[in-house]
Amino acid sequence: MAESSRWSRVVVAGVVTGAVLVAFNKGGGGAGEAPVRAAVVPSRIDIPSLGIKAPLMKLGVVDGDVELPPYEKPDTAGWVKDSAVPGDEGAAVILGHVDTKTAPAVFYKLKTMREGQVIKVVRSDGKVAQYRVDSIEQVDKDRFPADKVYLEDGLRLITCGGRFDWDQGEYDDNVIVYATLVKPAARGA
Template sequence: MAVSSRWVIVAGIVTGLALFAAGGGKSETRPAPRSAVVPERIDIPTLSLKAPLMKLGLSDQGDVELPPFDKPSTAGWYTGSAVPGDAGASVIIGHVDTKTAPAVFFRLRDLRKGALVKVLRSDGKTAEYRVDSVERVPKDSFPAERVYAENGLRLITCGGDFDWTHHQYRDNVIVYASLIRDA
């Protein structure tokens, strides 16, 4: 279903800017300068999931773009985050469903601590992560600092009850994973 990421992303950007300013412009978790390397595919063996990744930037309103609904089996890497395998927080977003069927991250809530997540990069390397935790949080309590400022991979989708009045899910499902093998 349609996901309003405005409050999630705005909170993330504001938190990131505040942390950057508080640190005098220095941050150990800030991604390295951009290179031509991009993530191309995510593999989650325990979910039998292999999905292509597309680039997601910011919309004119300052929201992180979402993968288009006409590509429900595609997830997206937020280009304002670190390239998977590099230092910093790397954020990958996917839909839980569409109006008619499950989407790429439908089973994300089923991941458990210890599961392997692989991200294949355009340079031929693979970054491997181990799931640390999976949580469901209300969208109005989105943990922006933990998602956007701490090292590791973050997988995000919608979850919980669907709010028919606002046409969106009330919660986000967030997977936190730590790098176990550099790309």
């Protein structure tokens, strides 16, 4: 399985993502100025129904491509730092691998989530944002719903899914979980 090409179509969607995030960044200054980002970042994602408590790393958008968590850290997910901080207004996006060459990874069970289940995101300021799952969809990577993922309020969890194409060395689809904030970030919630 070719690790570098495995998420290639997600990265293609990242080209759209980069443009969308730059165009609609709510923290941006005037023309030519870099957006002002909060010092607060998400540090861990907890999904009790799946038994997940995973650290989060920052992922950027480089040359229009969304960075991915390293395969060497299969139990780590990544927050797209140009998206909203979970608990704040806007679309917060977290990516995680479904598996590695040899074992399941952090979002291996993501496709089994159900409407109404809880997702918590612990932030560096000690606050916890709690979300409720609204829906889960599996979409062909060539039809990635960038506007729905990156422009609508809420938390988005994304991983690979569907059939693994051995010739291409990647999965055909993405699994996307859409969740709505039910408890704004409160200390130690």
